[in-house]
Amino acid sequence: MQIPKGKKIYFASDNHLGAPTAEASLPREKKFVAWLDEVKQDAAAIFLLGDLFDFWFEYKTVVPKGFTRTLGKLAEISDSGIPIYFFVGNHDMWMADYFKTELNIPVYHKPKEFLLNNTLFYIGHGDGLGPEDKGYKRMKKVFTNPFFKWLFRWLHPDIGMRIAQYLSVKNKLISGDDDAKFLGEENEWLAQYSKKKLEEKHRDIFVFGHRHLPLEITLSNNSKYINLGDWIQYYTYGVFDGESFELKKY
Template sequence: MILFISDLHLQEDRPALTEAFLRFVDERARSARQLYLLGDLFEYWAGDDDLDAPFHQRIVSSLRSLADGGVELFWIAGNRDFLVGDAFAQAAGLTLLPETWVVEDHGRRIVLVHGDAQCTMDVNYMAFRAQVRQPAWQQQFLAMPLTQRKGIIAGLRDNSRKDQAGKSDEIMDVTPAAIAAVFAETDTTVMIHGHTHRPALHDVDGKLRYVLPDWEPEATPPRGGWIAIDDDGTITRHTLDGSRID
């Protein structure tokens, strides 16, 4: 079985969310062959020099236990945790992947992305994304003291929340043209992504686009879940309690 999750936005002040993730690791992921983390596992990541924080150690240790148990772990950066680097990968026992990755399974080519790069109508975000993904910008940012970086990130998060309040749902979703381009460029027939927090299965001219859910176990009803590819190649969507959606 191959599992896919994204958009957990783990943070220390949401213990119910942390426990939901740890249950997923213990009750679901340990029996998997591979686990793909498709971005925004953390609410934010200020740099690998924050690895020693007790909360981060708890998450990293849970991932490492999977790797040590034989589960292959793969990571695609999200818009909140794109500063995860080699030190984190080594500690967690996972492989960092580029922002677009193709998996071949049961004769299909499946493309994996986080999804933010396909929200091309959000012009302001796309400009910000282009800036912060530049190696020179990241090198300069990571050279700052950790406390300063966290302060900057807190300000960016506040600005982002205010900015999103004035944006339409259409602007914050992926665009058909961007999705079509990914399918064409990768010669794939299935896509799995997160970011939009709009879990669904879309048929795009005979090609399937699976959207992962964000995780909010505290909500009523609880939100969250994962996508699985079973040993026979069947792709299924699941809620937090493991129930199958389709």
């Protein structure tokens, strides 16, 4: 993707809309929609790196109630011709084709490379990557198993959604309790994962969410790892102007 002069690419992650309740998250949703309204003025593209919702599950003919402002704004931006790319997180990994068919937003379930101008990005949510997080990795196999997804789909949505939302808020769907503090570069799993990926191929910038903590870690002389933070405590986002990447606070 070549970025036109005067345009920028924006990155955001971990809104967890709906948590702890729809009413409590509404001010955060309005703030995020206001941000989308601002960045659409000069956006060449927008990357959303997962956990937009605290829980999301698509039945064949039913999607979760709520989030009208966010979905409407994303539809407006997409319809205007600005591409939006969505990477599922551990709270909204059950996305199917709703975003693609209704909003024209492609959905990715694994990290993906993007060449933006002459800068090679490696982009994803970040859950289950790196040397640790073994408990979540085992649980994710259950969450994504087609048989268990089929069983859950047979629950009435009023029952299934209530159970899932309770577990999502109370247990953070195995997000972990260390999201809010820096673990030290040697213990930051996504930084270690990025270093490992560098051994097989050079990428200029690794961008992830999941950690809920704004981070910028130098991996080598010409490569770095960025974590976008969240829209719960930090309200941080990333901006790439075609030459440099910057973390900003809204």
